[in-house]
Amino acid sequence: MPELGLRAERLGKRFGGVRAVADVSVDIKHGEIHAVIGPNGAGKSTLINLLSGELTASSGEIRLGDADITGLAPDRRARAGIGRAFQKTTIFPRFSVHENVRLAAQARSRAPLRMFGGASADPAVQRRTLEAIGKAGLAGREAIVANVLSHGEQRQLEIAMVLATNPSIILLDEPLAGMGQAEARSIIALIASLRERHAVLIVEHDMDAVFELADRLTVMQDGQVIASGLPQDVRRHPAVRAAYLGNHGDAA
């Protein structure tokens, strides 16, 4: 997969009278983790949904590398290189780790979707499957049925399924939600490792994790960007301190 970045220009989304996202520009670069933070209702999930194609923009433009992908449906964006981890919704609970990741790898390969036989016979699919399982830290867990995995391991499985699609961009919506401290540590390490070969956008409420992971930070409030840049600069921004960061701003 080429080293593409994702750029949104003046993106907007209205739900009736609500401006959920207004004039948002954001640049997600290869080799970087870009965190989007903001209070509840700021528009973060809507932004992710606009980037992945689950929602259609009311205005603005989205570019993957040089290509305008604003009008593409989610499956076309996925093929173009945008991978999104969904919280458990894409996992087949009765299938093994290997089967789940293999299905994701196969969906990317355009081969006809066959559950047994065909997919495992394709060496490229098999290679991508095992690579993704290894990168997500699930080596040795291939035969385990998904619904007996721990909460943290299920999150790792979702990330493995995204990696199997060989994405340029990875979108992560609250990857640490509902996680204990030990589980969170291993997911944070996994997310940190993704920047080596991908551009990563993460929406997350855990500020300690955000400041540990983010190379770049965008802060949203009421659908708009109120600050964007390097974390050490953003955390000193008066509007950000006032709106959101509290003690994290003071600690800078």
Ligand SMILES: Nc1ncnc2c1ncn2[C@@H]1O[C@H](COP(=O)(O)OP(=O)(O)OP(=O)(O)O)[C@@H](O)[C@H]1O
């Ligand atoms: N499908 C929808 N229909 C109508 N309004 C919506 C819809 N989705 C989001 N909104 C509204 O858009 C605004 C932004 O919501 P969004 O979920 O993107 O915020 P968020 O920053 O992700 O919040 P949270 O941190 O609580 O998840 C909110 O006012 C919300 O009520």
